[in-house]
Amino acid sequence: NAGVTQTPKFRILKIGQSMTLQCTQDMNHNYMYWYRQDPGMGLKLIYYSVGAGITDKGEVPNGYNVSRSTTEDFPLRLELAAPSQTSVYFCASSGTGRSYGYTFGSGTRLTVV
Amino acid sequence: TQLLEQSPQFLSIQEGENLTVYCNSSSVFSSLQWYRQEPGEGPVLLVTVVTGGEVKKLKRLTFQFGDARKDSSLHITAAQPGDTGLYLCAGLGYRGSYIPTFGRGTSLIVHP
Numbered sequence: 698n699a700g701v702t703q704t705p706k707f708r709i710l711k712i713g714q715s716m717t718l719q720c721t722q723d724m725n726h727n728y729m730y731w732y733r734q735d736p737g738m739g740l741k742l743i744y745y746s747v748g749a750g751i752t753d754k755g756e757v758p759n760g761y762n763v764s765r766s767t768t769e770d771f772p773l774r775l776e777l778a779a780p781s782q783t784s785v786y787f788c789a790s791s792g793t794g795r796s797y798g799y800t801f802g803s804g805t806r807l808t809v810v
Numbered sequence: 811t812q813l814l815e816q817s818p819q820f821l822s823i824q825e826g827e828n829l830t831v832y833c834n835s836s837s838v839f840s841s842l843q844w845y846r847q848e849p850g851e852g853p854v855l856l857v858t859v860v861t862g863g864e865v866k867k868l869k870r871l872t873f874q875f876g877d878a879r880k881d882s883s884l885h886i887t888a889a890q891p892g893d894t895g896l897y898l899c900a901g902l903g904y905r906g907s908y909i910p911t912f913g914r915g916t917s918l919i920v921h922p
Contacts, residue, residue, distance in 0.1 A: 701852075728908050737819075739914035740853075740898070747908075755909075787852050793908055798843055799900070801852030 699723050703788050703802035710778040710809045718773040718805050720788030728791045729771040730755075730799070731763065733784040740787070746771055778809045813837070814901055816913035823889055824921050831884045831916045833899035840902050842875055842882045843910070847896040889920045 704719045722729065727748045732740040742755030746765040760782055762774040771790075775782060788802045815834045823829055833842070841860040845853035857866050859875035859882065866873045870893075872885040886893055896917050900910040 730909075737914065740912045742909065745909060789852070791908060797908070798855035798858055799845075799853075799910065801854070803852050804850070 700800050701788055701790055701802040703786075703805055705805060706803070707806050708808070710775075710807065712778060712780065712809060714778050715774070715776050716778070716807075718775075718786055718788070718807075720771045720773070720802060721769050722771075722788075722790040722800070723769065724790060724792075724800065725768060726790035726792050726800075727768070728793065729765065730789045730791075731761070731771070731773045732787045732789065733757065734787060734804075735784050743773065743786075775807075780809050783807060783809045814899055814911050814913035816897075816899060816916050818916060819914070820917050822919045822921070825890055826888050827920075829886050829889060829918070831886075831897055831918075832881070833883070833901075833913055834881045835901065835911075836880065837901070837903065838879045839911075840879070842879075842902070843900045844873055844882070844884055845898040845900065847898060847915070848894075853896075853898055886918075889918075891920045891922050894918055894920050 701722045730745045731743040734740050741757045743761050744763040746752045749768050752763050765771050786805045789799045791797050791799045817832045843858045844856045847853040857873045862879045863877045864875045870887045874883050896915045898915045899913045
């Protein structure tokens with residue numbers, strides 16, 4: 698059981714370049730999330746999805762886009778990379794119900810130069 | 811917006827010492843979770859507490875949910891170097907949403 702798989706693990710982008718961070722889960726979870734984590738700032742929610750075809754903005758959505766065409770996949774798109782987007786990005790998924798925990802991927806460390 | 815305050819922010823202790831990490835809010839949560847994150851990895855769920863006053867034990871870790879469901883604590887007995895990591899608490903609100911609120915974390919270092 699792979700859980701949540703994120704690719705790539707590391708990436709360096711130049712300012713203005715675009716990229717897609719991939720996220721796949723094999724637990725048939727309805728809810729999926731994208732977070733960014735900066736030192737000392739905790740986890741900030743970028744976007745989330747409650748099911749295929751449904752996405753919504755989180756706390757810090759500017760500069761990002763998402764899509765959810767299947768239950769398994771939830772890619773995060775950066776269109777015009779900026780230095781402020783240098784961060785570690787985590788994808789997570791969860792079932793529904795208050796006793797469910799969140800399963801996180803191992804993260805993507807992105808540097809924009 | 812529901813906020814979760816974690817304290818202390820940093821903790822550096824010697825192997826064998828005990829410690830307590832706190833997670834506090836002015837809001838009521840339907841459940842609260844604790845995660846541990848090691849360098850270069852994503853957070854891993856340790857426990858979920860759902861009942862006010864609930865106490866759960868996981869080996870040397872003891873988790874407690876406050877009676878009013880606004881706060882929680884994590885106590886580690888006889889800390890070991892393997893306990894080193896970032897400890898995060900996350901709360902779920904009552905509005906039927908499954909979007910958690912995360913605290914900023916407590917960074918723990920246990921020296922051998």
